[in-house]
Amino acid sequence: MSIKKSAVVCVMQWNSLRASDQPVLQAALKLNSDYLVAMHVVDRQFVAAGSRASERRRAFYAASVRSLQTQLVQRGTGLVVLEESSSGSSNGLNEVRVSSVSSISSAPATASSAVNPSEDTANPSSAKSFSASAASLIAQKVALLSETCRVDAVCVEDQNTVHELHFVDALKKAMAKLNLKLIVTPNAQTLVKHNAIASKYLPDTFTQFRLTVEKSGNMYRELFQIPSKLPPLPPALEQAASQWHSSLSNETGASLEMDPRSAFPFAAGEKAALQRIQNYFTQTHAIKTYKGTRNELIGTQYSSKLSPFLAFGCVSASTVHNLLQQYEATHGGNESTYWLLFELLWRDYFQFIGKKYGSQLYHLRGITTSTERxxxxxxxxxxxxxxxxxxxxxxxxxxxxxxxxxxxxxxxxxxxxxxxxxxxxxxxxxxxxxxxxxxxxxxxxxxxxxxxxxxxxxxxxxxxxxxxxxxxxxxxxxxxxxxxxxxxxxxxxxxxxxxxxxxxxxxxxxxxxxxxxxxxxxxxxxxxxxxxxxxxxxxxxxxxxxxxxxxxxxxxxxxxx
The missing domain is CATH 1.10.579.10 (DNA Cyclobutane Dipyrimidine Photolyase, subunit A, domain 3)
Known part of the structure; x- marks a missing residue:
């Protein structure tokens, strides 16, 4: 009787679509499994029917997922993309349902499709419904995978916001039913270490937060080092991943012509993010004037334009900071290079606020307790x-x-x-x-x-x-x-x-x-x-x-x- 080879599953979420500085990949590699299976479930917020995202935002997301697939293939593995379906579940490993991402960006968003003023902003029932569905879908595929491989663990990144935390919790329950080990890695959404400041000690204002971080000097997290070569996909999944990859075309977002006036004419994904950093830092040195130009309104160079890449996790704040430090070491720093770090800390602060206050982030009264509003x-x-x-x-x-x-x-x-x-x-x-x-x-x-x-x-x-x-x-x-x-x-x-x-x-x-x-x-x-x-x-x-x-x-x- 042949001994099953081992596999580890890495769940890649919508806000962490990159291969470098990736906590779930680092956690998986420590297990020394024979195979590595990266999975991504298409988030319901990006599905065209009833989507909370515009066509343009859905297209950026779809392109970021494709970019992640490319990055993983270049490292010797692949990405299995799963999507909710009303047609039922797959019956075998070779029938793993993968998304061509064509449905992510099909219905145009217009001004007439404005948000519903009576809709609960947090929409917790929808978030929990998707979380349960997505976790169940992953559990199905992991169960099928376990028929041909010994699954060592499933790895997922911890989160800050209630919607994403619902998914992590649902995945914990799903893996417990399968009696499989779930590794929840540290949150890598912030530049500051995820556990550097406990929520109850989070300062009430950004200035207090910034001064606390800067005076400490050791609150920034280290990059997660990911090798250029990763374990391959199991043979039974190679066809599914390659079929998804080969089914991609320029059709997604093709109808979205780039407005020549746009201040953000950039492609999506990890490669595009790193190219943008290189352009803004070392090719044009626009970073040296950032503080003076960041309030301008026209063109690509008045600000870094890194926020879309950061939002989808195509690049991490820690990677941006690391490259900024390299730039300062070579070309010198000034008030403008510091100001980019200043803005990254603003972003961090809101992340910690979201973690501390949970669903209050979406409530009309906000996070304040005063009734005189x-x-x-x-x-x-x-x-x-x-x-x-x-x-x-x-x-x-x-x-x-x-x-x-x-x-x-x-x-x-x-x-x-x-x-x-x-x-x-x-x-x-x-x-x-x-x-x-x-x-x-x-x-x-x-x-x-x-x-x-x-x-x-x-x-x-x-x-x-x-x-x-x-x-x-x-x-x-x-x-x-x-x-x-x-x-x-x-x-x-x-x-x-x-x-x-x-x-x-x-x-x-x-x-x-x-x-x-x-x-x-x-x-x-x-x-x-x-x-x-x-x-x-x-x-x-x-x-x-x-x-x-x-x-x-x-x-x-x-x-x-």
Missing amino acids: IESTWKYNPRKFEAWITGHTGIPFVDANMRELLQTGFMSNRGRQNVASFLVRDLNLPWTLGAKWFEKHLLDHEPCSNYGNWQYVAGVGNDPRSDRYFNVIKQGKDYDPEGAYVKLWCPELKNVPVSVIHCPWKMSFDEQKASEVALGVTYPLPIVEADAWKKHYAYSTKGKVGKANPSETVGRRPKRK
């Missing part, structure tokens, strides 16, 4: 919300940013702060509506950063100032003084004079005619007009673009009438 003024208004999501509010700086998001899946950090403040403070709409719209369309949506930032702006998160207010007129004039960004995304305003480009409703009839604009016809009248804007109508900030001091650009929330 402004949510009593937030009322759903479909007309206002439709104007906001489509970029037809009549406020050019807001409209330009919202159109860029809808067309490209990306928006600058400066733009995000302004449109969020406008939604919450000027339109008086619930912040959760904006967070869900961002979740649907942002390529770099990641629960902790997205919902954490929205809570911050709404005054129900970790901002020590609950009344922070972005004056969209002053902000537009500060950061788009010539109106170039507005005219790029709102071409109907291309002939409007710079003096009124951020408040076109101040034009007379003759000025409208000369500018080929008919307010209320070719471009909407403002849906609201705040008193705080008026003193800035004639204000010129030419040459001040890029200032980053919040005290110069952000005011206090205006009193409501």
